[in-house]
Amino acid sequence: MGKAKPQQPTELELKILKVLWAESPLTAREIRDKLAIGGRDLAHTSVITTLQKMVQKLQVKQLEPVEGKSLRFAPLVTDQFVANGMLGEFVERVFDGSAEAVVQSLFNGAELDENAIKRLRRLLDQKLKEQKR
Secondary structure (H helix, E strand, C coil): CCCCCCCCCHHHHHHHHHHHCCCCCCEHHHHHHHHCCCCCCCCHHHHHHHHHHHHHHEEEEEEEECCCCCCCEEECCCCCHHHHHHHHHHHHHCCCCCHHHHHHHHHHHHHCHHHEEEEEEHHHHHHHHHHCC
16 A cells, blocks of 8 residues: 555645745744744644644644754645646646646746747757657
């Protein structure tokens, strides 16, 4: 039986992960304080409850207290892992899994200067080279 796969985060879980990606490990109180600075003022119990759910969802790990202090938390998932998962779900739901439709939508909806277009062309050229191998 394989290891369980982390579930994608909710909006609040993503905010907590962003705090932990910037600095970890942190206590629930430290996380709460950083969220409040960022404009998301929550009750301490709400942060604790969310962290407990995140532990169950394999998004964060709970570390033992150091010198009698509070439990600390650290991320188990990377920002790239979460971004890829969330983007994959979005592409599947909105664009029926078509990466081409996503790129076309981005090109149609964004103001791209010449340098941005050149960087995108290099990325596409690199992808073509990788597929030819």
